[in-house]
Amino acid sequence: xxxxxxxxxxxxxxxxxxxxxxxxxxxxxxxxxxxxxxxxxxxxxxxxxxxxxxxxxxxxxxxxxxxxxxxxxxxxxxxxxxxxxxxxxxxxxxxxxxxxxxxxxxxxxxxxxxxxxxxxxxxxxxxxxxxxxxxxxxxxxxxxxxxxxxxxxxxxxxxxxxxxxxxxxxxxxxxxxxxxxxxxxxxxxxxxxxxxxxxxxxxxxxxxxxxxxxxxxxxxxxxxxxxxxxxxxxxxxxxxxxxxxxxxxxxxxxxxxxxxxxxxxxxxxxxxxxxxxxxxxxxxxxxxxxxxxxxxxxxxxxxxxxxxxxxxxxxxxxxxxxxxxxxxxxxxxxxxxxxxxxxxxxxxxxxxxxxxxxxxxxxxxxxxxxxxxxxxxxxxxxxxxxxxxxxxxxxxxxxxxxxxxxxxxxxxxxxxxx
Numbered sequence: 011x012x013x014x015x016x017x018x019x020x021x022x023x024x025x026x027x028x029x030x031x032x033x034x035x036x037x038x039x040x041x042x043x044x045x046x047x048x049x050x051x052x053x054x055x056x057x058x059x060x061x062x063x064x065x066x067x068x069x070x071x072x073x074x075x076x077x078x079x080x081x082x083x084x085x086x087x088x089x090x091x092x093x094x095x096x097x098x099x100x101x102x103x104x105x106x107x108x109x110x111x112x113x114x115x116x117x118x119x120x121x122x123x124x125x126x127x128x129x130x131x132x133x134x135x136x137x138x139x140x141x142x143x144x145x146x147x148x149x150x151x152x153x154x155x156x157x158x159x160x161x162x163x164x165x166x167x168x169x170x171x172x173x174x175x176x177x178x179x180x181x182x183x184x185x186x187x188x189x190x191x192x193x194x195x196x197x198x199x200x201x202x203x204x205x206x207x208x209x210x211x212x213x214x215x216x217x218x219x220x221x222x223x224x225x226x227x228x229x230x231x232x233x234x235x236x237x238x239x240x241x242x243x244x245x246x247x248x249x250x251x252x253x254x255x256x257x258x259x260x261x262x263x264x265x266x267x268x269x270x271x272x273x274x275x276x277x278x279x280x281x282x283x284x285x286x287x288x289x290x291x292x293x294x295x296x297x298x299x300x301x302x303x304x305x306x307x308x309x310x311x312x313x314x315x316x317x318x319x320x321x322x323x324x325x326x327x328x329x330x331x332x333x334x335x336x337x338x339x340x341x342x343x344x345x346x347x348x349x350x351x352x353x354x355x356x357x358x359x360x361x362x363x364x365x366x367x368x369x370x371x372x373x374x375x376x377x378x379x380x381x382x383x384x385x386x387x388x389x390x391x392x393x394x395x396x397x398x399x400x401x402x403x404x405x406x407x408x409x410x411x412x413x414x415x416x417x418x419x420x421x422x423x424x425x426x427x428x
Contacts, residue, residue: 011089012090013086014062014063014065015086016061016062016084016086017080017083017084018050018079018080019059020080020081021050021080025053025080026079027078027080028052028077028078029051029052029075029076029205030049030072030075030077031048031050031051031074031205032049032074032205033073033074035048035085037067038067040065041061041064042061042064043060043063043064045060046061047059051209056205056206056332061087063089064089065088065089065090067085067087068087068088069086071083071085074204074205075204138170142167145170149197153170156169167199174197206298206303210301214360216363217360217361217362222400223360223396223397224397224404225395225396226394226395227393227395228395228415229391229392229393230390230391230392230393231390232374234419234421235258235421239255251323253315254319255348256319256322256348257316257318258421259369259371260307260318260346261310261318261425262418262421263290263292263310263369265417265424266410266417267344267410269410269413270410270413271288272284272366272401273344273402273406273407274366275343275365275366276343276364276365277363277364277366277401279364289311289312289343290310290343290344291307291341291344292310292322292346293342293344293365294306294325294326294345294346295346295348295359295362296325296326296329297349298329299330300332304342304345304362305326306339306340306342308341315425325338344367344368344369345361345362345365345367346369346370347359347370347371348370348371349371349373351373353370353372356372357370357372358394360396361397366401367395367397367402367407367410368395368396369393369395369414370395370396371391371393371394372391372392372394374389374390375389377390393415
């Protein structure tokens with residue numbers, strides 16, 4: 011057999027280490043060349059790591075959440091396979107491999123998993139996460155008596171919960187349960203902070219710690235904007251995606267930033283320089299199954315209302331479906347964030363460092379307002395903004411939002427060259 015050591019590759023942009031997000035192979039697996047074997051994450055993006063060779067996995071380094079330095083051993087293969095299963099060096103393996111099930115038991119069936127679990131427990135080793143072991147100790151449950159449905163008999167959280175439910179004694183009389191239908195819930199669940207969530211946590215903490223945020227909230231009468239939006243949507247072909255508020259706000263923001271360039275800028279901390287951009291590269295904060303991502307609409311100033319709508323929709327969908335590229339997640343100069351119908355009345359958005367400003371869009375609702383001495387119903391929406399107070403004065407921040415408000419309340423002016 012020939013041992014092939016694959017090291018953590020250099021993923022570019024000065025990366026010195028990467029986080030292991032997930033392994034798609036286990037010790038003992040036969041892996042084919044170019045098969046995705048792991049997913050790792052840098053500070054910029056998640057990267058799938060393909061196998062460089064065809065071989066059997068001997069050992070892997072690190073589990074989900076662990077950091078591995080560039081150039082350090084990541085996975086070891088035996089590249090010459092034979093008809094028989096190769097022996098695995100248990101000292102080098104991250105996870106032990108259970109003995110194979112007898113030929114009379116179909117692989118992957120509950121019976122096979124039981125045989126695997128029995129083989130592991132025969133040698134006194136129970137496969138479970140540290141959190142499951144701790145919870146078992148607290149609950150007084152012997153994990154050796156729990157059947158594991160995971161790989162090689164590993165006890166999953168669901169296995170433990172099932173065992174816990176079966177072992178738990180009623181905490182109150184049955185009559186009381188029947189009477190109220192209420193029971194106490196006990197226990198906790200530990201969620202390891204890894205992958206995109208770890209990056210989000212790190213960046214949010216850094217931004218809030220290093221940037222003195224100046225918050226400014228203004229209400230905007232979007233009655234006329236809503237009328238224009240509905241008019242344009244009514245003229246769309248059947249099945250065409252409708253316009254939301256975001257492209258209008260983006261188009262208005264592009265106009266406003268011409269007069270407030272200090273808000274369309276990035277702070278280069280290493281050089282102690284504020285870089286003001288002429289082009290507007292609009293970040294669109296997008297909620298995804300993996301957490302918050304900010305894909306970028308490049309050169310928003312050069313796009314029509316319809317093109318803005320299409321590009322915002324395209325990059326947001328790409329982010330939600332994990333098809334967004336690393337380039338599409340970097341380079342924004344100002345960010346818009348919106349929770350849509352969940353937007354609430356006021357929010358306190360955190361600046362997407364190293365940017366200078368972020369505009370939060372709250373929900374639009376009809377409210378009674380006084381106009382010309384009479385009470386009338388108007389559609390109102392708040393804009394909640396945050397600015398880097400080191401480089402954007404409060405007066406300029408307020409003036410910028412007031413200019414944005416003026417355009418949105420008179421939406422025809424958004425499209426009049428000025």
